[in-house]
Amino acid sequence: xxxxxxxxxxHLNISxxxxxxxxxxxxxxxxxxxxxxxxxxxxxxxxxxxxxxxxRQGATRSIAFMLQPHPGDQQYGEPFFIPFLTGLQARLAxxxxxxxxxxxxxxxxxxxxxxxxxxxxRADAVVLANTRREDDRIDYLSKAGFPFATLGRSQSGGDxxxxxxxxxxxxxxxxxxxxxARGHRRxxxxxxxxxxxxxxxxxxGYRKAxxxxxxxxDPGLIxxxxxxxAGGYQVTPRVxxxxxxxxxxxxxxxxxxxxxxxxxxxMGIRPGHxxxxxxxxxxxxxxxxxxxxxxFRPSLEPMGRRLAEMLLASLPAFAGPEGVRIMREVWPLELxxxxxx
Amino acid sequence: xxxxxxxxxxHLNISxxxxxxxxxxxxxxxxxxxxxxxxxxxxxxxxxxxxxxxxRQGATRSIAFMLQPHPGDQQYGEPFFIPFLTGLQARLAxxxxxxxxxxxxxxxxxxxxxxxxxxxxRADAVVLANTRREDDRIDYLSKAGFPFATLGRSQSGGDxxxxxxxxxxxxxxxxxxxxxARGHRRxxxxxxxxxxxxxxxxxxGYRKAxxxxxxxxDPGLIxxxxxxxAGGYQVTPRVxxxxxxxxxxxxxxxxxxxxxxxxxxxMGIRPGHxxxxxxxxxxxxxxxxxxxxxxFRPSLEPMGRRLAEMLLASLPAFAGPEGVRIMREVWPLELxxxxxx
DNA sequence: TGTGTTGTCGTAAACGTTTACGGAAAAACG
DNA sequence: CGTTTTTCCGTAAACGTTTACGACAACACA
Numbered sequence: 011x012x013x014x015x016x017x018x019x020x021h022l023n024i025s026x027x028x029x030x031x032x033x034x035x036x037x038x039x040x041x042x043x044x045x046x047x048x049x050x051x052x053x054x055x056x057x058x059x060x061x062x063x064x065x066r067q068g069a070t071r072s073i074a075f076m077l078q079p080h081p082g083d084q085q086y087g088e089p090f091f092i093p094f095l096t097g098l099q100a101r102l103a104x105x106x107x108x109x110x111x112x113x114x115x116x117x118x119x120x121x122x123x124x125x126x127x128x129x130x131x132r133a134d135a136v137v138l139a140n141t142r143r144e145d146d147r148i149d150y151l152s153k154a155g156f157p158f159a160t161l162g163r164s165q166s167g168g169d170x171x172x173x174x175x176x177x178x179x180x181x182x183x184x185x186x187x188x189x190x191a192r193g194h195r196r197x198x199x200x201x202x203x204x205x206x207x208x209x210x211x212x213x214x215g216y217r218k219a220x221x222x223x224x225x226x227x228d229p230g231l232i233x234x235x236x237x238x239x240a241g242g243y244q245v246t247p248r249v250x251x252x253x254x255x256x257x258x259x260x261x262x263x264x265x266x267x268x269x270x271x272x273x274x275x276x277m278g279i280r281p282g283h284x285x286x287x288x289x290x291x292x293x294x295x296x297x298x299x300x301x302x303x304x305x306f307r308p309s310l311e312p313m314g315r316r317l318a319e320m321l322l323a324s325l326p327a328f329a330g331p332e333g334v335r336i337m338r339e340v341w342p343l344e345l346x347x348x349x350x351x
Numbered sequence: 352x353x354x355x356x357x358x359x360x361x362h363l364n365i366s367x368x369x370x371x372x373x374x375x376x377x378x379x380x381x382x383x384x385x386x387x388x389x390x391x392x393x394x395x396x397x398x399x400x401x402x403x404x405x406x407r408q409g410a411t412r413s414i415a416f417m418l419q420p421h422p423g424d425q426q427y428g429e430p431f432f433i434p435f436l437t438g439l440q441a442r443l444a445x446x447x448x449x450x451x452x453x454x455x456x457x458x459x460x461x462x463x464x465x466x467x468x469x470x471x472x473r474a475d476a477v478v479l480a481n482t483r484r485e486d487d488r489i490d491y492l493s494k495a496g497f498p499f500a501t502l503g504r505s506q507s508g509g510d511x512x513x514x515x516x517x518x519x520x521x522x523x524x525x526x527x528x529x530x531x532a533r534g535h536r537r538x539x540x541x542x543x544x545x546x547x548x549x550x551x552x553x554x555x556g557y558r559k560a561x562x563x564x565x566x567x568x569d570p571g572l573i574x575x576x577x578x579x580x581a582g583g584y585q586v587t588p589r590v591x592x593x594x595x596x597x598x599x600x601x602x603x604x605x606x607x608x609x610x611x612x613x614x615x616x617x618m619g620i621r622p623g624h625x626x627x628x629x630x631x632x633x634x635x636x637x638x639x640x641x642x643x644x645x646x647f648r649p650s651l652e653p654m655g656r657r658l659a660e661m662l663l664a665s666l667p668a669f670a671g672p673e674g675v676r677i678m679r680e681v682w683p684l685e686l687x688x689x690x691x692x
Numbered sequence: 693t694g695t696g697t698t699g700t701c702g703t704a705a706a707c708g709t710t711t712a713c714g715g716a717a718a719a720a721c722g
Numbered sequence: 723c724g725t726t727t728t729t730c731c732g733t734a735a736a737c738g739t740t741t742a743c744g745a746c747a748a749c750a751c752a
Contacts, residue, residue: 012472014708025732030710040730057470061405062708065737070402072451072473079437089430089635096420099454103464108473110413111452113440123444129398131353132413132449268639294430298609300641355738366702371740381700403738406707 013054022050033058069327072108073318074133076147078120078140079113080204080237089293090310091139094161097314098137105322107134121146128156135321137161141173143207159321161313163207163338172320172337174313178208178262178290181306181343182215185260185288189351190223194258194286197225198249200270201262202237209234212262212290231256235266242269250277258286258351264293267303286351291343302348313341354395363391374399410668413449414659415474417488419461419481420454421545421578430634431651432480435502438655439478446663448475462487469497476662478502482514484548500662502654504548504679513661513678515654519549519603519631522647522684523556526601526629530692531564535599535627537572539590541583541611542603544575553603553631572597576607583610591618599627599692605634608644627692632684643689654682 015033019026024043031039032047050056064070075098077091099109110133112123124147127133134157138147141162148166151158159172182199189197199216201209213232220227230253235245242265249256261267267289271281281287282301289296292305320337322328329335356374360367365384372380373388391397405411416439418432440450451474453464465488468474475498479488482503489507492499500513523540530538540557542550554573561568571594576586583606590597602608608630612622622628623642630637633646661678663669670676 012470015710016708026709027711027733028731031731034710036711038730043730055470057467059406059708060471060473061402061411062737063710064402065400065406065707065739066709066711068737089433092430092433095452096454099452100456109452111436111440111450113437115441126398129353129396130401132401295635295639298636298641299639356740357738367739368703368741369701371738372701375740377741379700384700400738403707404740406709406737407739407741409707 012059013056014059015056017054018047018050018056021054022046068131069134070132071106072110072133073102073135073137073321074110074112074127075137076112076120076124076127076139078147079115080140080202089295090291093310094139094314097311097316098318099314100311101315101318101322105328121150124150128154134327135159135325137317137321141175141207142166142205143210144205157321157325159317159324161317163211163340165207169336169338172317172324174317174320174339174341176208176291176308176313177340177342178211179215179218181290182212182260182262183219184215184345185290185306186216186219186223188345189258189260189286189288190219190225192286192351195225196228196231196254196256196258198231198233198256198259199262200233200235200242200245200249200259200266202241202266203234204237206237209262216260237263237266239265239269239272242266242271243273244269246270246273247277250274250279256285258288260288260290262290264289264291264296264303264305268295268299271299271303282350288351292346297346297348301350304348304351305346306343307346308341308343316341353400354397355400356397358395359388359391359397362395363387409472410475411473412447413451413474414443414476414478414662415451415453415468416478417453417461417465417468417480419488420456421481421543430636431632434651435480435655438652438657439659440655441652442656442659442663446669462491465491469495475668476500476666478658478662482516482548483507483546484551485546498662498666500658500665502658504552504681506548510677510679513658513665515658515661515680515682517549517632517649517654518681518683519552520556520559522631523553523601523603524560525556525686526631526647527557527560527564529686530599530601530627530629531560531566533627533692536566537569537595537597537599538566539572539574539597539600540603541574541576541586541590541600541607543578543582543607545578547578550575550603557601578604578607580606580610580613583607583612584614585610587611587614588618591615591620597626599629601629601631603631605630605632605636605644605646609636609640612640612644623691629692633687637687638689640691642691644691645689646687647684648687649682649684657682 015026015029018029029047032044102109136158138160141160141164143165145164145166148164152167152170161174163173163175186197201212217227231249233245233249235241261270274281279285289303289305292307296303296305323335356367356370359370370388373385443450477499479501482501482505484506486505486507489505493508493511502515504514504516527538542553558568572590574586574590576582602611615622620626628644630644630646633648637644637646664676
């Protein structure tokens with residue numbers, strides 16, 4: 011069925027070595043023979059077998075993207091990743107690289123999936139998502155000397171890999187700024203309880219801005235909850251019960267914001283009327299919620315493309331003559347002002 | 352770095368053939384030698400190189416999932432696919448199969464991506480999404496004799512491949528039923544204008560139910576639009592302008608429903624009050640929209656798992672002794688009654 | 693003891709590439 | 723014409739597996 015390089019060689023009555031060199035654009039092959047080889051390749055509908063190529067070259071030409079669902083993830087998962095994946099995939103495709111997606115159950119099992127990819131050499135590099143503050147996947151990969159890049163920062167692994175992140179710190183800062191400018195002084199913050207790094211970054215920005223405005227940070231206005239709707243629903247009341255009720259809340263996750271708004275509604279507090287609400291990472295849900303939620307939006311598709319570039323630039327096989335560069339980038343978010351604040 | 356089967360053989364002072372047979376559980380190897388091989392494998396941290404294996408066996412142990420974004424897709428794409436992908440991936444992982452995701456720009460370019468996967472043998476089979484009524488990808492794959500399965504039915508390719516689809520016909524039927532039971536007689540239908548097969552199926556069910564209730568199908572109440580929010584926004588007014596305004600609308604796509612509701616609101620027609628709205632495929636957006644949209648919901652994750660099973664059952668390498676079975680399945684949707692009808 | 697059977701293992705080919713090496717012919721040079 | 727360089731191509735090894743085949747020993751059976 012499929013024609014191999016041997017078929018071409020036999021058909022043209024030349025050696026397979028010459029055929030290979032001709033196809034790969036090597037210099038030491040006559041222009042006319044190259045022409046004949048290319049024609050024959052088209053005629054016999056030849057394409058190189060990737061397995062053979064991988065074996066010989068020790069590279070699979072595929073990149074693994076691993077996303078680690080949070081325990082208790084909702085039915086519809088994270089709409090966040092589709093546009094990111096789209097960008098990532100698009101750029102990789104330009105380099106003729108495939109994208110392998112590795113998911114699986116949350117927890118330790120995930121580590122094993124990663125090991126499998128690395129040890130059986132199913133991919134040339136890995137892109138990590140859902141980065142934790144301390145991430146054993148990063149530890150493992152850097153110890154194994156396997157190339158990778160991360161979406162999101164981590165404290166693990168040092169400065170040895172490219173990473174691309176959203177500027178959560180600045181978003182937290184700007185959110186407070188905006189609220190203070192609108193007269194708020196009692197501003198609550200709700201973030202995920204897991205070890206996800208962005209929860210820390212957000213809180214840093216939140217605290218910094220409060221201090222700048224001379225507002226004391228009230229621990230009673232900060233709450234951690236499970237990173238989904240139920241978590242937001244459960245934890246938001248805690249922040250409301252406090253002696254001096256906040257007039258604004260910043261949610262560090264869209265699902266938690268939705269749950270939180272539900273809790274607020276049940277307490278007779280109307281978001282956008284009785285309390286201001288800002289969400290740190292925008293999703294389509296924020297837009298269609300009622301009231302439409304003011305939120306900070308990342309440009310996910312360009313981020314996907316960019317992280318692909320950064321990863322490729324760190325791979326010896328793709329890095330230009332200037333060699334390997336480790337990069338970290340932090341991208342700003344855009345404030346989408348809507349009706350909730 | 353990575354140990355090969357040769358390393359094991361040298362270490363144990365036996366031949367590579369025996370090592371391979373021991374690892375693969377062949378019968379013709381002494382129990383004690385097998386034990387020693389397995390121990391050495393663990394000790395030297397051996398895992399088989401997938402490229403070598405693929406080359407020899409002519410199988411890559413990876414499945415490609417191809418989704419073809421509609422032209423003009425929104426920033427956040429289709430939340431639809433994440434849970435489906437999750438299920439698909441989970442079941443494939445149980446068989447030690449990898450998942451490759453192929454996306455790319457809409458249009459012809461997509462065909463080339465598919466050809467590349469097939470011709471360079473980067474995957475053992477393909478799963479197709481966004482199935483068109485006439486789908487050249489299906490034509491290509493069946494002509495090429497390449498194994499595949501589809502999410503969604505098509506008229507292409509005959510009954511030669513497993514497919515799993517949602518029962519759009521029944522959903523259209525039930526939606527009409529429900530609306531008629533609530534007193535509606537003028538019911539509009541809005542569906543995507545592309546050649547997507549589910550648009551036809553939906554309309555079949557819609558028509559069938561109307562006829563059963565003795566209601567004449569009014570072409571003025573049926574409109575096709577671009578399958579996104581802008582399309583719904585643009586096309587919904589056409590159906591409203593008709594001499595005898597409908598009292599209910601069924602949208603065959605969530606994004607179109609959101610755009611349609613916006614158009615309605617601008618015309619002073621309140622969904623859920625002045626007009627009933629039902630959406631055929633539920634997404635989280637329907638739930639959080641105001642009013643919350645009544646919608647039909649598929650169970651996407653189980654569908655992903657099921658389609659993986661169906662595909663595997665059709666592959667000679669995985670089919671049981673009963674041989675190859677071609678399957679088509681159509682799954683029901685669950686009505687989620689909310690506030691819009 | 694001779695013959696057939698069974699259990700265990702080694703040998704070597706094969707999968708489809710790429711590439712280091714060397715050789716033959718042609719071209720360039722004196 | 724002889725020598726050196728260049729151009730072009732064939733040979734063969736290598737990547738890491740799996741597996742058909744045959745060999746050898748041990749064993750069973752008559």
